[in-house]
Amino acid sequence: MNAFIDFYAAPPGLTAHAAPLLVIGPLIAACAAALSPSTRSAWMISVGGTIFAFWMALCLAGEVARNGVVNYYMGGFAPPLGIAFRIDALGVMFALLISGIGVMAALFSGHTLEAEIMKGKRRLYQSGFLLCVAGLLGLSATGDAFNAFVFLEVSSIGTYALIGVGVDRRALPAAFNYLVMGTIGATFFVIGVGFLYAATGTLNMADMSGRLATLGDSRVVEAGFAFIVIGLGLKAAMFPLHGWLPAAYAYAPSLMGVFLSATATKAALYLMARFLFTVFGPHLDFVGLFLTWVMAPVAGAAAIICSAQAIFQTDIRRILAFSSVAQVGYIMLGVSMASAEGVSAGLFHLFNQALIKSALFMALGGLAFNIKATKLSDFSGVGRTAPWTMTAFAIGTFSLAGVPLTAGFLSKWRLIEAAFAAHWLWAVGVIAVSSLLGLIYAGRMLETIFFRAPVSEERAGEARFGVLVPLWILAAASVWYGLDASLPVDLSTAAAQALGLAPAGAAP
Amino acid sequence: MTETRSGEQNDPHPQPAGEADEHPLSVLLFSWMRSDLFDRMFLAGLGALCAVLAALELVIHRHDGGGIDSLPVFQGVFGFLAFALAVLSGWPLGRLMRRPENYYRDQPDKDPDNTVEEEKEDGHDG
Amino acid sequence: MTVDRLLDIAVTINPGFYLIAAAVWAVFARGPGSRGVALLGGPALALLALLYAPASGTEITRSFFLGFNMSLYRPDSLSMIFGFGFVLAAALSGVYSLHREDRMQDSAGLLYAGAAMAAVFAGDLISLVVFWELTAVASVALVFARQTKQGQMAGMRYLLIQLLSGLLLMAGVVLYGLDAGSFLFADLGQLHRGVLIGMLDIHAPGGLLILAGVGIKAAFPTFHNWLTDAYPNTTETGAVVMSAYTTTLAVYVLARCFAGLDWLVWIGAAMTVYPVFFAVMENDLRRVLAYSTNNQIGFMVCAVGIGTPLAIDGAAAHAVAHIVFKGLLFMAMGAVFMRTGTTKASELGGLHRTMPWTTLFCLIGAMSISALPLFAGFSTKSMIMTAAHTPAMFAVWLMLLFASAGVLEHSGIKIPYFAFFSHDSGKRPKEAPFTMLLAMGLASALCLAIGIAPGWFFELLPYRSVAMAFLAQDLFTADHLLVQMQLLAFAVLAFVLLKRLKLYPTEQPGVILDIEWLWRKAAPAITGVLGRLAGRLGVWADKAFGRAGAGLISGSGQIFAPDGVVARHLPLAGAAIWTVALLSFVLILAMSSPG
Amino acid sequence: MSFLLGHFNYLIVVFLMMGGLWITFSSRNYIKRMIGLALFQTSVGLFYISLGKVAGGTAAIVLDKTSKAGEALNAHLSPDYVARAGVDGVVYSNPLPHVLILTAIVVGVATLAVGLAIAVRVREAYGTVEAGEIAELDRTEAGPRA
The missing domain is CATH 1.20.5 (Single alpha-helices involved in coiled-coils or other helix-helix interfaces)
Incomplete structure (x- = not known):
């Protein structure tokens, strides 16, 4: 985190209000994009808005590195009366991730929307995308439980609409199912927050945490806990509740694949970690029981079963989607260890997954101009005709499979280490088996793309330059963080500390 | 040495068998091996060599480990027996363990080197 | 920055990275010139880096990996000799594959070489694991390169086994390092007469896992099958590349980590013996060479287990010599495979007429591996035999002696005899391309150089003084030459006699069952039976539960439905x-x- | 029994919630599913509002206890209770849950609108809003573009 102190300075006036600007920037950009005169200008607004948000996230990172926590009271009302933004290392990590991926996705969108979105809807599409970004950023910044719900829904509603507006009609039922499951998840969350409010009389997470600690054993709190974790589990595609995800990712326009796979479920995971560790705290019996007896087994099952499912998919984006669910399993496995090592390893893996998955979806989306194909077999031999795009795809796949010298390897390593430290040998076995399965589906994709002869005369050309730039930035990041992982490791270690988990060894 | 000719050649322009198409280096280096004289004398020559090597033990003092390797011509006899054992065990073991070529059903019936494109699309494991 | 400064930095880079850089170049190299730069320039740079390497035992430590101290480059005399072998292998296989424009294989081969090289110069367990995994990934590309269904399935099996090895090693290393508190070699063990060998304690947590992971790569008995399965399924160049690195790297790691571990003596001895029987039966000559590799690695493993300075020298020297002569034999068989499309003994014979150069080089390779005096194998294997020739290890010595006779059988006689002489198959293939012959010629020259004047080679060994003393006092003595000649001559006599008496098994087409039967036949059969059983159960359960479920649903007002x-x-x-x-x-x- | 009667508001909430969920999950018609979802969300609104209700309290608009309305309100409450639960002598319901649920209703309406819009688009693309038929269509034909 210390890296941020010196480098990312902004005008003090701006830094003071960075927290709300982080959200308001993309919100204003969303309005502007909707009103802008042309597709091109909407795209530029979108890129500008996300870059602004990223800048603000960097400012906040500097502040957090200096002061630990940034508090911002809306309208000057201090909690518990007012709504507060409270940004700590965990929140900053997510804000950086979401806005960073947002910039990449916005750059990428300039060229692909033409291929995938009908004319006349493209400006609105950019607007919806920015709304989504604003919602997710708000989620990472807010310190208020109900406010979190509102931001969650702001981003979700944008997402539901954006998934459905594609050329593939199968996206429509997928979006509808996602809407139903997502709304139920969000409503469960509200119910849970209601229970907690009834028990504590506050909505501010920090206050809530303080009062819960003195409350002792309470049925109301326990019921609230159950509703919150299951509701967020639905949103985060926790293993048996992931039914909505594969179709939604696979059939959505590629911009949504790129952005959602990196951020949407991750944001729900963020909120879940926030509630598990900050609001409730692992010292509470029922939290510990939940982590050990629900989250860990479910995560392990996800890592294995969904990896196995991914092997048998014929649609290439569905392979990636099932792999996403499996990776959520890895992350949750780390989180459920409830140790500093485990949580930081899980967050590190989350960071890498965000880079990898958006790179992979980006590579596939970049080819959308050339081949109107989704089946794996349609990609036979594409590696020969589109080497730049597919090499980036291959790098992403290597990282996904955890090949050494890529970021994916490091985070799996950290997870294994954390599992050893927690004496969860079964978890080591789960990671090992699931890694093997991961190699099989990764190998299957690469084998088809690079080693098979093209199936048809229709040759898939290279993705456009505007797509290659963000794609290679992400791919290069996967390799760079495989060599020098200090940034994500610092971020995730600081984030785990912000959750109140002290590392066993020396402080970083 | 029997000279058999079959039509199955990878060479697209088969040439008549025999000495005519032989590489000059081969004539120089190896053609003597096919002579009748070599055929008759080889075993005898080899036997003589072995006898000389055995006899040399009388002249050259051999270091040994003090076990059965101090027996005369130990390494020669051991080498002979070991070689014979390895080769002869090929008969029963072969009967026990040899299976038809396509035992694992992994070979196409046609050309052994045909490429993947001709295979069924889902014909690989994984 | 002056040129000197640049050079100073250049020599602190692990030489393997130069090969890896060449691999990246090879991806984009088009045309013979550009390919030549990659395939030969990479090894040349790596060789220069070796020559100007920092002093032995120097640690170049960079701590940028998860906060652990990593030593990416720690040259010492043990890693130097293996690095030298890998450079040789990379250069030879580079020349050998010039005839065939296949960027994927070029690149994978160089990456493989670079990763193996980087692994032997790594100075901590984590870097070792990383490069170790990289060799696995690179080598898989070579198995896949022969684009047949058979090759792909073999590649899949190979991949799974290699990854299993990597996982075991990784888990072992994590356990071991966390327990010991460091991953650096320098912290883990101490020098044995100036060389860091046998640094790990097998009884510490993770020790066994590490041994198992390395054992798979070294093709320990019952783990050997990946080798005989994969090598015959590669292209003609792929087998040459593959024969050099994986098992040799495993020998290096065994020496570094477990030298002197007495189990290895027996494991190695067993490894030398049983492939002899398989090789006699085997029809596919490249598979015979794979079994032969297994047998030769056995000698090295055994020597590593003995662990005396002479034995370690012998293991290292034999490992490098083996790279050269086994590579040479694979090159010769590769040329045959390329020209005739097969390496099955039952379909070959009489090729010396049109491929005399290949025949000549193959004979040199065969004599080297059979340890004929004045050829490479004699110089190096003698060290191992001498180290094993003690009363305490008499049984082991006898096993190795038996295996030496076996080597002569399958690699010294069977390979050249059935491919190039024997009964005439009528095949009249063209001689191999010039670049292939050049590579074979260079390898043959190396075999002779090591065999006739081994002094320069022994200079490179970890315990140089021991090796030089062996050269001066034991190698070319009359009694040593005599016993070796006795062994070989009498064994050849046995061959000729058995052939005359028609007792030599005829070459028959067919596959020989090996341990792979367990997972290629038995396991599918068992799962098939179980599957059918489960299917039956499933039908029954469906009915039973279906009825119960229907009752439940209608009984509770058709919940949800x-x-x-x-x-x-x-x-x-x-x-x-x-x-x-x-x-x-x-x-x-x-x-x-x-x- | 008195427990149930005392908590009848929660019973209604649970009943509505379960009913809404059941309709959402069991219906195969997209419109019916949206109706179920709306019911489910409404039940949460009710839950919040009954959380905020203080027995005998009035709307959270500042009221003078000496005014006519204030006296009428306090007339059927015991002075002890007013002193304990009231602010400036008047008992108010908790305004915060009301405000919260106002936001939640807005969110819910937006969701409903998007859901119905998607249903319309599904109808355009598939010619039906029955989940089973849509799944069947996806299985059998590659389908035109939406």
Whole structure:
């Protein structure tokens, strides 16, 4: 985190209000994009808005590195009366991730929307995308439980609409199912927050945490806990509740694949970690029981079963989607260890997954101009005709499979280490088996793309330059963080500390 | 040495068998091996060599480990027996363990080197 | 920055990275000139880096990996000799593959070489694991390169086994390092007469896992099958590349980590003996060479287990010599494979007429591996035999002696005899391309150089003084030459006699069962039976549960399903059940928690 | 029994919630699912509002206890209770849940609108809003573009 102190300075006036600007920037950009005169200008607004948000996230990172926590009271009302933004290392990590991926996705969108979105809807599409970004950023910044719900829904509603507006009609039922499951998840969350409010009389997470600690054993709190974790589990595609995800990712326009796979479920995971560790705290019996007896087994099952499912998919984006669910399993496995090592390893893996998955979806989306194909077999031999795009795809796949010298390897390593430290040998076995399965589906994709002869005369050309730039930035990041992982490791270690988990060894 | 000719050649322009198409280096280096004289004398020559090597033990003092390797011509006899054992065990073991070529059903019936494109699309494991 | 400064930096880079850089170049190299730069320039740079390497034992430590101290480059005399072998292998296989424009194989081969090289110069366990995994990944590309279904399935099996090895090693290293508190070689063990060998304690946590991971790569008995399965399924160049690195790297790691471990003596001895029997039966000559590799690695493993300075020297020297002569034999068989499309003994014979150069080089390779005096194998294997020739290890010595006779049988006689002489198959293939012959010629020259004047080679060994003393006092003595000649001459006599008496098994087409039968035949059969059983059970269970389920559903007012939604597994219904089930479970769990 | 009567508001909430969920999950018609979802969300609104209700309290608009309305309100409450639960001598309901649920209703309406819009588009693309038929269509034909 210390890296941020010196480098990312902004005008003090701006830094003071960075927290709300982080959200308001993309919100204003969303309005502007909707009103802008042309597709091109909407795209530029979108890129500008996300870059602004990223800048603000960097400012906040500097502040957090200096002061630990940034508090911002809306309208000057201090909690518990007012709504507060409270940004700590965990929140900053997510804000950086979401806005960073947002910039990449916005750059990428300039060229692909033409291929995938009908004319006349493209400006609105950019607007919806920015709304989504604003919602997710708000989620990472807010310190208020109900406010979190509102931001969650702001981003979700944008997402539901954006998934459905594609050329593939199968996206429509997928979006509808996602809407139903997502709304139920969000409503469960509200119910849970209601229970907690009834028990504590506050909505501010920090206050809530303080009062819960003195409350002792309470049925109301326990019921609230159950509703919150299951509701967020639905949103985060926790293993048996992931039914909505594969179709939604696979059939959505590629911009949504790129952005959602990196951020949407991750944001729900963020909120879940926030509630598990900050609001409730692992010292509470029922939290510990939940982590050990629900989250860990479910995560392990996800890592294995969904990896196995991914092997048998014929649609290439569905392979990636099932792999996403499996990776959520890895992350949750780390989180459920409830140790500093485990949580930081899980967050590190989350960071890498965000880079990898958006790179992979980006590579596939970049080819959308050339081949109107989704089946794996349609990609036979594409590696020969589109080497730049597919090499980036291959790098992403290597990282996904955890090949050494890529970021994916490091985070799996950290997870294994954390599992050893927690004496969860079964978890080591789960990671090992699931890694093997991961190699099989990764190998299957690469084998088809690079080693098979093209199936048809229709040759898939290279993705456009505007797509290659963000794609290679992400791919290069996967390799760079495989060599020098200090940034994500610092971020995730600081984030785990912000959750109140002290590392066993020396402080970083 | 029997000279058999079959039509199955990878060479697209088969040439008549025999000495005519032989590489000059081969004539120089190896053609003597096919002579009748070599055929008759080889075993005898080899036997003589072995006898000389055995006899040399009388002249050259051999270091040994003090076990059965101090027996005369130990390494020669051991080498002979070991070689014979390895080769002869090929008969029963072969009967026990040899299976038809396509035992694992992994070979196409046609050309052994045909490429993947001709295979069924889902014909690989994984 | 002056040129000197640049050079100073250049020599602190692990030489393997130069090969890896060449691999990247090779991806984009088009045309013979550009390919030549990659295939030969890479090894040349790596060789220069070796020559100007920092002093032995120097640590170049960079701590940028998860906060651990990593030593990416720690040259010492043990890693130097293996690095030298890998450079040789990279250069030879580079020349050998010039005839065939295949960027994927070029690149994979160089990456493989670079990763292996980087692994032997790594100075900590983590870097070692990383490069180790990289060799696995690179080598898989070579198995896949022969684009046949058979090759792909072999590649899949190979991949799984290699990854299993990597996982075992990784788990072992994590356990070991966490327990020991460091991953650096320098912290883990101490020098034995100036060389860091046998640094790990097998009884420490993770020690066995590391041994198992390395054992798979070294093709320990019952783990050997990946080798005989994969090598015959590569292209003609792929086998040459593959024969050099994986097993040799495993020998290096064994020496570095477990030298002197007495189990290895027996494991190695067993490894030398049993491939002899398989090789006699085997029809595919490249597979015979794979068994032969197994047998030769056995000698090295055994020597590593003995662990005396002479034995370690012998293991290292034999490993490098083996790279050269086994590479040479694979090159010769590769040329045959390229020209005739097969390496099956039953389909070959009489090729010396049109491929005399290949025949000549193959004979030199065969004599080297058979340890004929004045050829490479004699110089190096003698060290191992001498180290094993003690009263305490007499049985081991006898096993190795038996294996030496066996080597002569399968690699010294069978390979050249059935491919190039024997009965005439009528095949009249063209001689191999010039670049292939050049590579074979260079390898042959090396075999002779090591065999006739081994002094320069022994200079490179870890315990140089021991090796030089051996050269001066034991190698070319009359009695040593005599016993070796006795062994070989009498064995050849046995061959000729058996052939005359028609007792030599004829070459028959067919596959020989090996341990792979367990997973290629038995396992599918068992799972098939289980599957059918489960299917039956499933039908029965479906009926039983179906009835019960139907009762439940109608009894409770058709929960969720006016028209049987649950039964049809629509996504929402499934999600609903799971949601409710999980919610209730968490509620019950939370409410029943004590306190 | 008195427990149930005392908590009848929660019973209604639970009943509505379960009913809404059941309709959502069991219906195969997209419109019916949206209706179920709306019911489900409404039940949460009710839950919040009954959380905020203080027995005998009035709307959270500042009221003078000496005014006519204030006296009428306090007339059927015991002075002890007013002193304990009231602010400036008047008992108010908790305004915060009301405000919260106002936001939640807005969110809910937006969701409903998007859901119905998607249903319309599904109808345009598939010609039906029955989940089973849509799944069947996806299985059988590659389908035109939406």
